[in-house]
Amino acid sequence: xxxxxxxxxxxxxxxxxxxxxxxxxxxxxxxxxxxxxxxxxxxxxxxxxxxxxxxxxxxxxxxxxxxxxxxxxxxxxxxxxxxxxxxxxxxxxxxxxxxxxxxxxxxxxxxxxxxxxxxxxxxxxxxxxxxxxxxxxxxxxxxxxxxxxxxxxxxxxxxxxxxxxxxxxxxxxxxxxxxxxxxxxxxxxxxxxxxxxxxxxxxxxxxxxxxxxxxxxxxxxxxxxxxxxxxxxxxxxxxxxxxxxxxxxxxxxxxxxxxxxxxxxxxxxxxxxxxxxxxxxxxxxxxxxxxxxxxxxxxxxxxxxxxxxxxxxxxxxxxxxxxxxxxxxxxxxxxxxxxxxxxxxxxxxxxxxxxxxxxxxxxxxxxxxxxxxxxxxxxxxxxxxxxxxxxxxxxxxxxxxxxxxxxxxxxx
Numbered sequence: 001x002x003x004x005x006x007x008x009x010x011x012x013x014x015x016x017x018x019x020x021x022x023x024x025x026x027x028x029x030x031x032x033x034x035x036x037x038x039x040x041x042x043x044x045x046x047x048x049x050x051x052x053x054x055x056x057x058x059x060x061x062x063x064x065x066x067x068x069x070x071x072x073x074x075x076x077x078x079x080x081x082x083x084x085x086x087x088x089x090x091x092x093x094x095x096x097x098x099x100x101x102x103x104x105x106x107x108x109x110x111x112x113x114x115x116x117x118x119x120x121x122x123x124x125x126x127x128x129x130x131x132x133x134x135x136x137x138x139x140x141x142x143x144x145x146x147x148x149x150x151x152x153x154x155x156x157x158x159x160x161x162x163x164x165x166x167x168x169x170x171x172x173x174x175x176x177x178x179x180x181x182x183x184x185x186x187x188x189x190x191x192x193x194x195x196x197x198x199x200x201x202x203x204x205x206x207x208x209x210x211x212x213x214x215x216x217x218x219x220x221x222x223x224x225x226x227x228x229x230x231x232x233x234x235x236x237x238x239x240x241x242x243x244x245x246x247x248x249x250x251x252x253x254x255x256x257x258x259x260x261x262x263x264x265x266x267x268x269x270x271x272x273x274x275x276x277x278x279x280x281x282x283x284x285x286x287x288x289x290x291x292x293x294x295x296x297x298x299x300x301x302x303x304x305x306x307x308x309x310x311x312x313x314x315x316x317x318x319x320x321x322x323x324x325x326x327x328x329x330x331x332x333x334x335x336x337x338x339x340x341x342x343x344x345x346x347x348x349x350x351x352x353x354x355x356x357x358x359x360x361x362x363x364x365x366x367x368x369x370x371x372x373x374x375x376x377x378x379x380x381x382x383x384x385x386x387x388x389x390x391x392x393x394x395x396x397x398x399x400x401x402x403x404x405x406x407x408x409x410x411x412x
Contacts (some may be wrong), residue, residue: 011081018064018089025055031094033352033360043214043352049171052096056127064090065098066105066125069411073109073117074125077411080313084257091260099170100124104131104177107194107245109404109411111234119230120175120196132169133246134178134197134220137162142379144179144247145188145240149222151180151195158182158232160195160225166209166376167218173199176220177246179239192239196231197222213372244401250377251386252329253322253403254412255308263333263366264298266359267291267340270347281343290339297332304328312405313412319400320390327383330374337370 007015030051033043044052059065063076067083076082090097108121123129140146149162160180167176175196182193197204203225209217234242271282271291281287304325311318340348340363350357351364374380388394405412 007081007085011085014082015085015089018086019093021062022089022093022095025058026093026095030055032096033094044170052099053130053171056098060125060127065127066411069105069109069125073411074122075411080257080309087256088258096170098127099130100127101131101133101169103133103246103250104175106249106404107177107233107242109409110245110402110407111194111238111242116196116230116233124175129174130169130171131175131177132167132173132218134164134167134176135243136164136166136376138165141166141375142382144243145192147179147181147192149180150184151182151193153182153236154226156229158193158195158227158229160197160203160222160227162222164218164220164222166211167220168213168216168376169218170216173218175199177233179243182236182239186237189240190237192243193236194233194239194242195227196233197225197227201225211372212368241401245403247378248318248322248401248403251322251383252305252308252325253318253400254312254405255310255325256305257309259302259305261298261302262362263340264294264336266362267294267336267343270344270358270363287343290343294336294339297336301325301329301332312403315405315408315412317400317406320387322400323378323383323386323390326377327380327387330380330383333366333370333373337367340366 030048056065060074063071063078064086065076066074067076067078067086068080069075069077071077087097089095104124105121108117108124112121120131124131135144137147137149139148147162149160149164151158151160153159162180164176164178176199177194177196179192179194181191183191185191199206203223205221205223207219207221209219211217268291271287272280274281282291304321308318308321308325311321344358344363347358348363348367350361352361354361357364378386385394386398389396389398390400400406403412
C-alpha cells in the first residue's frame with residue numbers, strides 16, 4: 001500500500017515555477033546558512049537583510065508570502081496545497097518566508113475593521129512592513145493577563161506607557177502589535193486593549209538583547225506613546241480576546257502540512273556515516289535504541305502537526321489540539337537534544353563558526369533552540385493547564401479563541 005502523497009501535474013508545474021524563479025533571482029550567498037530552528041536567530045549580514053527586505057515584496061506580489069490569504073489584502077488566494085509546495089521549496093532552497101512575526105495577521109483578519117485591514121494588514125501581507133508581537137513584560141510572560149503596561153484614553157487618542165521584553169523578530173520592525181491595560185479597575189481578561197504601534201514613533205525606545213537565542217530579541221520602552229484611536233484593534237475591553245486569537249495560532253492551532261525536522265535528519269545521517277573503531281555508530285545497539293526513540297518522537301510531532309493543519313484548513317472547531325501539539329514539541333525537542341549529545345558528544349556543541357562542525361553547526365543551533373523554545377508562547381506548564389481546561393479535567397474550563405479558520409473570515 002502506498003502511503004506517500006502524490007501531487008498533481010498542475011501542482012508539480014507550480015513547484016517548478018517556484019524553483020525556476022528562486023534559482024534565477026536568489027544568489028547563493030543570499031540564502032540563509034542553516035534552516036531556522038525554533039527561535040534561534042538567523043545571523044543575517046546587513047547585505048542579506050537588505051536583499052530580503054527588497055525581495056519579499058516581489059515574492060508577495062506572486063502570492064508566495066501569504067498564499068492562502070485573500071488577494072484583496074495582498075495574499076495569494078491560493079489553496080493549502082499551493083502553500084505546502086511553497087513551504088517545501090522555500091525550505092529546500094533556504095529562503096526566509098518573511099521577516100514579520102507569523103502570528104500578527106490572524107488578529108487583524110478576525111478583529112480589525114475593513115479600514116484597519118487596509119491600513120495595517122495589507123502592508124504586512126505585501127511584505128512592505130515587518131511587524132512583531134509586543135506581548136511579554138518583565139513581570140508578565142507565562143501569566144500574560146498580569147500585564148502592567150497601560151493605555152490611557154486622551155480624547156480620541158491613546159497614550160501608552162510601560163515596558164515589553166523578549167520581543168523577537170529579524171531586523172528592524174515597522175509595526176508592533178500587543179495588549180495593554182485600558183481599564184485597571186476591570187477584572188482580568190476584561191481590562192485590556194490591543195494596539196498597533198508604528199516604529200519608529202515618538203516616545204518609543206528599543207534596545208537589543210544578547211540572549212542564548214541570538215541578537216534578535218528586543219527590550220521595548222514606551223514613555224507616553226500617543227496613538228490615534230484607529231490603532232486600537234477591537235474594543236477597548238476586548239484585548240484579551242484579540243490576544244487569544246494570536247495565541248491560538250502560536251500554540252500550534254494551525255499546525256503544518258509537511259513539517260521538517262532537519263535536526264532529526266542530520267542526526268540520522270551522522271549515525272549512518274560516522275565511524276568509530278572501524279564501525280559505524282549505527283552498529284551500536286545502544287545508539288540504535290536512542291536514534292529510534294528520537295525518530296519515533298519526531299514522527300509523533302509530525303502527525304500532530306498534520307492533524308492540526310487539516311482541522312484548521314477544514315475550519316473545524318479545535319480545543320486542546322493546539323496546546324497538545326505545542327506541549328509535545330517542546331518536550332520531545334529537549335529529549336532529542338539530550339540524545340544528540342549522547343550520540344554525537346562534543347560534535348553536537350560545535351557552532352556555526354567552527355570549520356569541523358558537522359552539518360555546518362546545525363546541531364549546536366538545535367541544542368540552544370530546544371532550551372529557548374521551551375518558554376515563549378506559553379511555557380510547558382501553561383500548555384498543560386490549557387489542555388486540562390479544554391478537556392474538562394481542570395477546576396476551570398475554557399474554549400478555544402476565535403481564529404480566521406473558526407470565525408469564517410476569508411482566507412486562513
